[in-house]
Amino acid sequence: ASARKPPELRADLRSKSGLSMALCSLAHTGRTYMVRNVIxxxxxxxxxxxxxxxxxxxxxxxYEHRPARTITQTDNIWFxxxxxxxxxxxxxxAYGEDTEFGECLVNSALTxxxxxxxxxxxxxxxxxxxxxxxxIVMPNPVFHGDTLYxxxxxxxKRLSESREGDGxxxxxxxxxxxxxxxxxxVERSMLIPTREKGVPEEDVPTPNVED
Numbered sequence: 001a002s003a004r005k006p007p008e009l010r011a012d013l014r015s016k017s018g019l020s021m022a023l024c025s026l027a028h029t030g031r032t033y034m035v036r037n038v039i040x041x042x043x044x045x046x047x048x049x050x051x052x053x054x055x056x057x058x059x060x061x062x063y064e065h066r067p068a069r070t071i072t073q074t075d076n077i078w079f080x081x082x083x084x085x086x087x088x089x090x091x092x093x094a095y096g097e098d099t100e101f102g103e104c105l106v107n108s109a110l111t112x113x114x115x116x117x118x119x120x121x122x123x124x125x126x127x128x129x130x131x132x133x134x135x136i137v138m139p140n141p142v143f144h145g146d147t148l149y150x151x152x153x154x155x156x157k158r159l160s161e162s163r164e165g166d167g168x169x170x171x172x173x174x175x176x177x178x179x180x181x182x183x184x185x186v187e188r189s190m191l192i193p194t195r196e197k198g199v200p201e202e203d204v205p206t207p208n209v210e211d
Contacts, residue, residue, distance in 0.1 A: 047204070051125025053195040054157065054167035062153045065118040070147045071106050079110040106142035108184075115175035115184050118150040123171060124190050126199050131168065131189040140181045147178045155187065165197030 037049040080090040088095040089105050096104035124130075142148070156170040169192050175184035193199060 050121040051127070052123065052192070053126060053198075054159075054169065054192045055195050057154050057157050057169050057192075059154050059157060062151055063119075063122050065122055065150045065152065067118075068147050068149045069114055069118065071110070071114065071142060071144065073104075073144045076104065076106050076110060076144060079113070080107045083107075083109060085109070101141060101143075103143060106144065106146070108138050108142075111138065111142050111148070111175065111184055112136065112186065114148055115150045115173060116186075116188070118148070118175075119152050119171075119173055123152055124188075124192075126192060128166065128191040128193060131191055134187040134189075136184070136186045138184050140177070140183045142177065142183050146183075148175055148183070149177070150175045159194075160191065163191070165194050166191050167194060168192070 038046045039049050041047045077091045080087075085107060089099060089101075090107045091104065093104060096102070150173055152171045152173040154169065155172055156168075158168055160166040160168055168189055170187060170189045172185060172187050174182055176182045
């Protein structure tokens, strides 16, 4: 699915007053395009909102996630030590230089975490729970300084048989580097509410402004 907005939405977005109407029109077309919604919460006041309800997923759609993320040596060392991983290939340059790679590798769990995190605003921000991770493959290494990109394809969706108002959506996420090399693929199944059920209302404070 292209990130380009449909013509009717682009026209509505030209005026601030048409913003909430534009978002409503998307919901009623049966298709939700790329991701960041804006909710009108008061006069001249708008709040950003992320994620999709069950109805917003269409099997076969592909979502290109942004922004991309460059992985640094600090990211790798901190994540590795924070998660109790003692393998020197992730934090010992002298050790890494003597391996077949010639340098340290980025911790594969960090790659998985970052690529998954990149999908949240578009795919799973409204998710109730992750139900499973399947077929995780990592065909190419990630090194310090590599930039990660990600995209997700909707593989399947169905309403839950045991939880009214919820659905199960399965996606395949692909992570790849700046040169196009795929570094990770994973299938993820999520429990996602329908639009009718919705998500809990967030009690958002406003700043105290003196007259």
